[in-house]
Amino acid sequence: MNANGCDVLVIGEGLSGLTAAASAASHGAHVTLVSKGAGNFALGSGCVDLEDVDQRTLGLEEIDESEAVNFFLDLTASAQCAYSGGIGERTVVPTILGTFQRTSLAPRTLWQADPRNYKQVVVAGIADLPGFDPNFLAERLSFHAGQLALDTLYRSAMVALPHSPRHPLTALEIATHIDRDSAFRTAVVHALRPVIEHADLLILPGILGVKSDDADLVCFEEEVGCAICELATLPPAVPSLRLLNRLELHLAQMGVEIFTGFPVGKLRTEGEQCVAVELETPGRPRRLRADCVVLACGRFAPFLEPPPADFTGSTSSLSNVFACGSLLGQFAPRQRNAISILTGYRAGMLASRQGVQYAGR
Amino acid sequence: MRDDDLKLDNCVKCSDCNTACPVLKVYPDFSGPKALGPDMERFRREGVPSDSRWVEYCLGCHRCDVACPHGVNVSELIAKGKAQHPKSGRTALRDHWLARPSTLGKLCSSIAPVANAVLKLTPNRMLMSSFGEITAERKFPAYSSKAIRPAIANHGSRAALFFPGCYIRYNAPQVGQVVVKLLRLNGFSVNVAPDICCGMPALANGDTAQLTDCVERNVADMVQAVDRGAVIVTACTSCGYALKGDYSHLLAKHPTLAEAADRVSGATYDLAELLVELQDAGKLNDEFVVPRRRRLAYHAPCHMKSQGIGRPWLKLLRAVPGIEIEEIKADCCGMAGTYGFKNEKYGISMDIGRDLFRGILAFKPDLAVTECGSCQMQIEHGTHVKTVHPAQILYEAYKVGKPL
Numbered sequence: 062m063n064a065n066g067c068d069v070l071v072i073g074e075g076l077s078g079l080t081a082a083a084s085a086a087s088h089g090a091h092v093t094l095v096s097k098g099a100g101n102f103a104l105g106s107g108c109v110d111l112e113d114v115d116q117r118t119l120g121l122e123e124i125d126e127s128e129a130v131n132f133f134l135d136l137t138a139s140a141q142c143a144y145s146g147g148i149g150e151r152t153v154v155p156t157i158l159g160t161f162q163r164t165s166l167a168p169r170t171l172w173q174a175d176p177r178n179y180k181q182v183v184v185a186g187i188a189d190l191p192g193f194d195p196n197f198l199a200e201r202l203s204f205h206a207g208q209l210a211l212d213t214l215y216r217s218a219m220v221a222l223p224h225s226p227r228h229p230l231t232a233l234e235i236a237t238h239i240d241r242d243s244a245f246r247t248a249v250v251h252a253l254r255p256v257i258e259h260a261d262l263l264i265l266p267g268i269l270g271v272k273s274d275d276a277d278l279v280c281f282e283e284e285v286g287c288a289i290c291e292l293a294t295l296p297p298a299v300p301s302l303r304l305l306n307r308l309e310l311h312l313a314q315m316g317v318e319i320f321t322g323f324p325v326g327k328l329r330t331e332g333e334q335c336v337a338v339e340l341e342t343p344g345r346p347r348r349l350r351a352d353c354v355v356l357a358c359g360r361f362a363p364f365l366e367p368p369p370a371d372f373t374g375s376t377s378s379l380s381n382v383f384a385c386g387s388l389l390g391q392f393a394p395r396q397r398n399a400i401s402i403l404t405g406y407r408a409g410m411l412a413s414r415q416g417v418q419y420a421g422r
Numbered sequence: 423m424r425d426d427d428l429k430l431d432n433c434v435k436c437s438d439c440n441t442a443c444p445v446l447k448v449y450p451d452f453s454g455p456k457a458l459g460p461d462m463e464r465f466r467r468e469g470v471p472s473d474s475r476w477v478e479y480c481l482g483c484h485r486c487d488v489a490c491p492h493g494v495n496v497s498e499l500i501a502k503g504k505a506q507h508p509k510s511g512r513t514a515l516r517d518h519w520l521a522r523p524s525t526l527g528k529l530c531s532s533i534a535p536v537a538n539a540v541l542k543l544t545p546n547r548m549l550m551s552s553f554g555e556i557t558a559e560r561k562f563p564a565y566s567s568k569a570i571r572p573a574i575a576n577h578g579s580r581a582a583l584f585f586p587g588c589y590i591r592y593n594a595p596q597v598g599q600v601v602v603k604l605l606r607l608n609g610f611s612v613n614v615a616p617d618i619c620c621g622m623p624a625l626a627n628g629d630t631a632q633l634t635d636c637v638e639r640n641v642a643d644m645v646q647a648v649d650r651g652a653v654i655v656t657a658c659t660s661c662g663y664a665l666k667g668d669y670s671h672l673l674a675k676h677p678t679l680a681e682a683a684d685r686v687s688g689a690t691y692d693l694a695e696l697l698v699e700l701q702d703a704g705k706l707n708d709e710f711v712v713p714r715r716r717r718l719a720y721h722a723p724c725h726m727k728s729q730g731i732g733r734p735w736l737k738l739l740r741a742v743p744g745i746e747i748e749e750i751k752a753d754c755c756g757m758a759g760t761y762g763f764k765n766e767k768y769g770i771s772m773d774i775g776r777d778l779f780r781g782i783l784a785f786k787p788d789l790a791v792t793e794c795g796s797c798q799m800q801i802e803h804g805t806h807v808k809t810v811h812p813a814q815i816l817y818e819a820y821k822v823g824k825p826l
Contacts, residue, residue, distance in 0.1 A: 096491075097490075097491050097492075097493065098438055098488075098489055098490055098491030098492070099436075099438050099489075099491055100491070103438070104436060224450070225450060225451055227451055228450070228451060230450075231440075231450075233437070233440060233441060233446075234446075234450045237446075237447050238450075241447075241448075241776075241777070271441070296435065296436045296437045296438075297436070297437040297438060297440065297441045302441060318732075320730075320732065321488070322487075322488035322489070322727070322728070322730060323488075323730045324493060340730060342729065342730030342731070343663065343666035343667060343668070343687070343728070343729055343730065344665075344666035344687045344688055344690050344691075344729070345687075345688045347730055347731065
């Protein structure tokens with residue numbers, strides 16, 4: 062068995078696990094992040110709605126909500142995938158279903174799509190890319206803007222991109238192509254420019270690269286000549302995949318060791334302490350020793366059968382195990398990302414207070 | 423369903439496997455792991471005819487398995503598709519031989535000077551391309567007739583059975599000898615396993631009969647050493663991944679052998695995995711000499727990543743004074759063993775490797791290092807940077823070690 066030690070070991074790579082790992086690392090802990098794969102965060106739009114989150118039910122009174130939210134805003138800004146919004150702020154952003162969603166935090170390009178800011182918006186679809194119908198979207202968004210007593214006009218356009226005629230496009234294919242091929246990227250810019258006309262916002266399916274950072278997106282907007290908002294398409298949703306890539310890269314720069322691909326088989330306990338986590342790796346389990354463990358693995362983790370006695374507040378019956386995210390209870394889907402940030406921040410902070418013996422080694 | 427393996431039911435179509443696929447990244451005509459694995463498996467099991475030509479374009483890198491958040495055995499399902507895919511003519515003949523590097527190695531290394539001279543000849547390479555469907559763009563690795571010598575036991579030393587694999591045994595025995603010496607320096611007595619292929623090339627070329635034969639013979643041989651307390655050590659990450667693999671389904675007819683296979687896989691270590699354990703326990707021999715300054719670009723092979731052992735070579739070599747080593751994070755190199763040698767796949771292979779080549783060249787290293795023989799070939803081919811096994815760098819650092 063391998064012996065490998067860290068101060069804080071985080072299980073799970075969804076929004077709560079990423080936040081917890083960053084929070085523990087920023088408090089000086091030597092952190093390892095393990096996961097079987099990307100969490101559900103990588104499938105959605107990334108919106109965070111802070112309204113109606115009752116901190117008392119989570120035992121979150123001791124957490125300053127603004128501290129956690131500001132930490133997350135700083136984290137995404139440093140990772141070059143900045144969020145906009147904040148405590149007390151609220152806006153509406155379009156969805157792929159042609160509705161408007163209320164949100165307190167969102168990736169910058171989505172946040173700026175608040176219909177109150179625009180008179181004319183163009184929704185551009187890509188020929189041969191299924192799952193994003195600009196006519197449907199423009200019609201529904203105009204209708205829903207009307208219901209919000211706004212006269213924002215959404216019109217549709219269709220652009221063609223160079224691609225193999227043998228199969229339909231996918232958002233992932235376009236995004237990967239933009240990442241790897243500057244000539245193709247230029248072709249996309251040239252294809253989009255003519256559809257702008259008098260519009261001051263362009264809505265696109267999420268295609269602008271899985272590796273691009275904030276500066277790349279600003280550059281793209283400048284070249285096209287218009288603010289751009291990307292919507293999450295069918296999985297894999299490029300904008301959230303990009304967020305995950307940026308955050309992973311940033312965590313690695315913060316010194317977090319990221320270990321993905323292998324499920325946790327067992328928590329090794331001694332008395333009231335979890336001393337190690339065993340990953341199911343080929344051949345034999347890999348044992349990772351840790352002073353503290355943060356569970357950010359969601360509700361369906363087989364290694365939690367039977368589940369630890371309770372997760373009242375933040376800790377379990379094991380004194381050095383902290384829980385965050387949807388493991389803490391059943392929440393309305395709209396609230397889950399907010400709860401992940403608040404509880405992830407807290408779990409990382411609490412864990413880093415207990416374990417710092419490996420830091421600085 | 424006529425199969426009791428229901429892991430494919432865990433597939434929720436999240437497409438995370440597609441985001442990890444190196445082939446899909448450069449070749450959008452390829453259907454991708456989700457379609458070729460769990461999706462098409464439903465047709466294959468029911469015997470419904472389906473277009474299976476794209477399974478042939480799977481690298482077998484196993485990145486889809488690692489990426490899947492739900493534990494679907496994506497690459498195993500694609501390998502099943504490969505095994506059922508009908509091949510004919512030149513391609514079938516070529517793949518038959520590429521699935522048997524051990525037979526080829528025995529033959530060529532016994533007449534190494536002649537074989538190497540013939541393999542280098544341009545007319546022969548043109549012939550191999552026209553009639554053998556093997557690309558003329560690449561040089562075949564040279565064969566060597568040198569044998570890897572075992573190391574005699576010291577009193578109190580631990581026993582290791584070194585499994586060199588076909589590439590190290592027939593093409594790079596000097597690397598094999600370095601592995602034996604490193605183990606010896608760290609308190610192991612070393613035997614060398616008999617010349618049986620690990621089976622990975624057979625799996626990659628859809629040859630189940632050959633794979634089963636390799637697995638059966640290897641398990642039957644190695645379980646004896648394991649039961650006497652030896653560890654199995656590999657220095658080729660594809661061999662290591664194959665020996666650690668779960669082949670109980672192939673050995674269903676031999677329950678005792680299936681059970682022995684678990685003992686063998688449980689006792690198999692990558693060389694660096696074993697040495698880093700010693701390092702963690704403070705038991706690594708660290709009598710390193712005055713540093714030879716080296717700036718190294720490290721590439722992590724896909725089959726090392728799929729073993730889940732972290733990055734043991736980075737940790738080991740960072741403990742050597744004078745060594746500066748950085749991982750060039752650019753996914754797969756695109757070679758995938760025999761894949762990059764095939765006429766129709768050479769272009770895809772080089773496209774996949776492009777990001778890695780650029781990363782290595784931008785880093786301006788003295789040498790590139792990676793533990794996989796086929797990644798080494800690809801990096802040298804794509805960058806012209808000399809590429810070696812990290813074991814060679816570590817051995818060089820010891821007092822007794824000789825410079826590269």
